[in-house]
Amino acid sequence: MRAAFVIAGKDLSQRIRDRSAILLGLVAPLGLAFIFSAIIPDTTASFDVSLAYVDQDGGEISSGFISGVLPDIEADELATVEPYTDLDTAMVDVESGTTHALYVFPDGFTDGVLAGDGGSVRLVGNVDHSISTQIADAILSGYLAEIDAVGISVDAAMRSGAQDPTALVAAAAQSPDAVVLVDTEAASRELDATTFFSAGMAVFFLFFTVQFGVSSLLEERFYGTLPRLLGAPISRWSILGGKATSSFILGLTSMVVLAVATTLLIGAEWGNPAGVAILMISGVLAAIGIMAVVAVVSKTPEQAANWQSIVAVLLGLLGGTFFPLSQAPPALAFFSKLTPHAWFLQGLGDLSAGDGLSVVVIPALAMLTFFVVTVAIAVLAGRGRVLAP
């Protein structure tokens, strides 16, 4: 244990002198996060929005929306609209992401509203398409606000004693919460652009930072110091432990410094510090495991460095660190779950929705699974070889 810390301390002082760790761990991600968040103010601008509805009501208010509002939206190419007759089919499609947001007008909705009993439209959003859901919400709210205004003017007319066939509609206005929205599943689960790029760059470059720690074992062989470590009165595990410790400290330091710096400098909002810490620690461990596998299966330090860069870039792209996965094809969204990056960003997104600490449990467990599996692979693949003089 003591020897592991002695080795880690030596490694860290070497890394501090070698500027490349600081460059890749802090300067590059901070710079890129800054640039991205400046040139891409909002990621919603050009997204496809696919809406759908199920009209079980068939009354005036629902059909006013379906045939009065939605066709205009579609004509303006703001969204595509898909009618469904079967609620179950529609729900399946929302869940899979084929449809981003679904309006459900329940049976008796119009009658209820007109009778002054109130009524509710369900808006069901896909978890990963919060922006589409927000747009759907805005469209519906705009329409319902208009109904409200109509109701108020009818009300006024009635008071003056005029007889109007729309008198029934006026009843809607009397109840201030005549129409309520329920069941908007997709509470905003996506990070704002600045936070997204800050976190994306942090986790992307984490893999490069950690690589320095992991590869320092190959460096010991290169310098010829590995035989000295093997000859020292320390256990062999403490050599590996030292490397893991320095990798962990490097990775975590770069993440923490980036989180603080992006918060202070460009206004990123990382969310609940405890949740962020859990996600960071599991993310750093996952990165160590993955980089250790690449180092162990490589024959030379150069080969390891090349493959580690390739793996870091590929996982980063697949994991959605450069663009949000929410609008990516479903297949990519699925495969992205094979990267710690995607879990890290998902955890941060859920955390930012303010759902409490429990939302980080699944992403953290997913990343820890990466750690356990990759460390097991590295140990098996490197047995009898990694610590040979």
Add this chain to the structure above:
Amino acid sequence: MNVLECEGLVKAFDDLVAVDDVGFHIAAGETYGLLGPNGAGKTTSISMIAGILESDSGSVTVGGTEITTRTTEGKRQIGYVPQDIAIYPDLSARENLRFFGKLYGIPKARLDERIDEVLAVIGLTDRGDDRTEEYSGGMRRRLNIGIGLLHEPMLLILDEPTVGVDPQSRNSILEGVEELGRTGTAVLYTTHYMEEAERLCDRVAIIDGGKIRAEGTRRELVELVGQLDTINLGVVGSARRLAEALASVTELESVIATEGSVEILVEGASGLLPRVLEIAQQSDVGVSGVEVIEPNLESVFLHLTGKALRD
């Protein structure tokens, strides 16, 4: 009491048996040499002795403690100086020493003092705070040795420490090793320089092809192969006449006359040389030069293995 005892050490790399049944012992204050050419198995042997490389079979004890790759505490008794320079280029000599000192558990209070002592011994006091990548090859070699000395081991293993070193540094390294022997450290010294083995080592093992071919003091090894001294006389006049005159001296094993010189094989050349020169004078043959060649480890090696120590 023996500081090091090893026996039956075997190591194969795939089909190649690099070390085949190597065993010996070294007493306190004794310097033991492993003399052999490139690829003889010297580094492989000492890697197993230092608990760096797993052996296929055999055993090693240092100071009575068994040494394997899993040993921790027992390795404190061993100082190991690798053949290839093994220092961190981005750290200073002082930082290199401090790191290894901590790994060997030298108490903090003692460590700084000890680092200064070692820097003085290896002549790097003035440059101790410079990064070692700025050092000359000789300075790096000296630091390489210094790290092995730092924790004052009872057994110091030096693997060809003078390779690529200028004559002056080399001499100071050899003097340092002699000094260690005097202070009671057991030294295991590998080399393919015959002169170093002869100068430093109390006993020498000749190793080739992974096997120890012979072992003993220089005298024992020379006697083992029954080598004689050679006297080469450069002559002015008839070499044959001189050879015939010398035939009467029974102590001479053989006398061969060639054009302008006479080669004599004898046990103990120095004792007989005056008589040989006297006979030359009596025979009226002028002597233009005298060369005495005593058998050395080089010739022992040649005799044992049929090949030269260096290619």
